[in-house]
Structures are given as C-alpha cells and as structure tokens.
Amino acid sequence: MNTPVRCDLLIRKITSLVTVASGAPGALSSPGWDDLGIIENGALAVREGTILAVGKDAAVARTVVPASHCEIVDGSGKMLLPGFVDPHTHFLFAGSREKEYGMRAEGIDYMEIRRRGGGILSSVRSFRAASDETLLCAGADRLDRFLRNGTTTVEGKSGYGLTVDEELRALRLMNRLNERHPLDVVPTFLGAHDVPGEYAGKRADYVRLVIDEMIPAVAGHAEFCDVFCEKGVFTVGESRAILEAGKRCGLLPRLHAEEFAPIGGGKLAAEVGALSADHLLVVPEEDVIAMAKSGTVAVFLPGTSIGLAKNEFADPSLFRKHGQPIALATDCNPGSSFTESMPAVISLAVSLGGLTVPEAIVGATRNAAAAIGRLDRVGTLEAGKRADCVLFDAVDPCAIPYRYSTNLACCVVKNGAVALRADQVFLPNGRNSQ
C-alpha cells in the first residue's frame, strides 16, 4: 500500500463536490449534468496550494494524512465548486455613472449618452484625475467583493487611461493589486476602448498611437490585447491592425465584438486566433461557425442587460448548434454592468438568457478559465490544479441561479488557503464544527 501523503488543507464530507472535470479536455460546448462531474460525499485534499486528491471522502481519507498544521473544513450539507473565473472585467476605475443608468431607464441609449460626452470618456476623465492610492483602494474593494461572491481569478482591462502613461499606470496598478490581494488578477491592455477627447476627429492618429507607442510600452505588463470593435468606435480593419500589433509584442488577442451592430467582429476574432470574443448579442451565424472552427471561446456578459436597462441577450442556441463553448463574465464596469457577482450573472444567464444550469456553471468555471488561457491551472477541481474552490451553503448547483441575489458562498479557498469564511457568522453554532 502507498504511504499516505501529508496535506495542509482537507475539506471532508462534502455533500456535493462539483468537479466540472469530465473526461474531454478543454472548453465544453453544450455541457450537461454529467459534465459537472459531481461526487457525493466527497473530499478534497491540498498541499502547498495544489490539489492533491479529489474523490469520495473515504478514498481521499485513505490516501492523505493531515499535517500537524492542517486545516480541516467540514463540507457536510454544502456544495464545493471550483472558484469562479471572471474572464472579462473593467474593475479598475474611478467614480460612478449611475446617473447614466437612470437616463437609460428613461430611454436614452448607451451610444447616445456616449455621443453626449458621457460613457467611457467620462470614466476616462475620472481615471486620469484619480491618484494611484484612490485607484488601488477602489480596486482592492472590488476585488474583495469578487472574492466574497466566490470568484478566485479575475481578468481586468485597462482602457480608462487612453494615453501611453495612463494605460501603463492602469496595468501597473492591476499588477500591484495582483501581488497584494489573494485574488489572481490577469491584466489586459484595452487602449482601443474609445478615442479620447484630445484625438476627437483624428481616430486614425489614435490608432497609430496605440500601435506604435502604447503596445510596445505595455508589452510585459499585460497578457492580452483587447479592442472595442463596434460601429462608431473601432472598425474591423482598425481592430485587426491593433490585435496583430499586439501579437507581435506577445499580447494574445481578445475582442469586444458584435454587441450593438453586426460588423464582422466574430469572424475577425476567429481570423486573428483570439482566445475569446465577448458580448456577441448580434453575431451572425457565419461568424459563430468561424469562431467554433478557430477555438475562440464565446463570452456572454448578461449583466449588461441590467446596466443597459434592456432585456437583450446573446442567443445560446446559435452557439450550441455549432459546438461553440460559452463562458460567462460580469463585465464589471461603471457603464454597462456594475457587479462583481458571478452568481448574479449565472442567474441572469439561466433565468433570462436561456442557458441551462450546467451550461452556466461550466461557463463560469471551466470555460471561463479557457477564455483567459488558464484552464491548465484553474477552472476545474482535479489533482494537480491550483486549490481555488468555494463552499456554498447549498447542495445542488441549481441553487446558485435559483437563489438569485443571495450570496451562498460561505468559505472561499484561494491557493490552498482559506481566504474568507462567512459560515461562522451566518450559520447556527456548531453546524460547521468537526
């Protein structure tokens, strides 16, 4: 018999251990219940931040021994999921735009508010005026909220600076937050988020600035390059040039595509080999076919239906039909979707956006990790992966969307350490004791 291995965190007697680790590798299209890989009465053992063993409680108990400092967590009556991965956010911003939300509720749309000087450019003014300290505090506060809602990895975009120095500042601050905060922050360069006021009427000059100066300056500070490819913002041609320039400097392409008008952003994402194309509310079928062939993950952002005050969603049936994996993200930003809650996004995706519960859970974990190139490390609960997982005060994945707006996350484990524990506060005495 093999000698048991020492572990430093052991979660035992988990009523439902949702591994999301079905056989096939990679992102999943049209996942069903079997793909959630649920183990009843399971256990998960961790050593030095890495998952050592996952399986039935009795089997795991036979293969590991708790080290003297080992933390043992009782999972009875609970469900364990991989920590949510949020693959599309603009969380580092200053100020708020709730007045614009009020205007949209009165029928003035997002693009019209932008034309009137609000929108992204108003957040650019706030960002430029904010000190590093202000941005770090606002950013850390939002990261805390992500964590409290069960997110353990978050992508974050620049794009409210729109000068070489300010874009670099955004990425440096995100990297600093990544070092200081338990959450993993994955930085994306989005210098092509909009054309700043000082380049009004000179979009071609701004695109040159992005390509010739910003991209070389930010390479090494970001993993991805993104563009807001949209009618009236950046064309397909401009977006292609920016993404290709990013690739030459080692930035992997991603894209805001086909949100308001179909202009070929989905096809462009496929052609440049983007890891993901995001939004996709108006994407034509031929673009979905191209994306499915190139392995580009479709990221749905159903939170924008709240922020934009309109009941519109990307159509999942089109993506299922072509075997195209779907991921979910909050799009956390001050304009179109101000939330740090992946459970809220899962609720919207299921209740209004037409996803099944397994599709939404896979979309918020495994497929979301694939959308930011992290599936080798996170997104499923398997031996060898980072121990990022969340205990929920529920036993069935349906509870997450069903209990909309209730935060059921009661213990968040990041890199093998308990980063946050709410159960002692909220549950009756003794219910979580060994």
Ligand code: NIG
């Ligand atoms: O993904 N569409 C572009 N970017 C964001 C909105 C950013 C903002 O309004 O500040 C989005 O919806």
Ligand code: FE
């Ligand atoms: Fe966005």
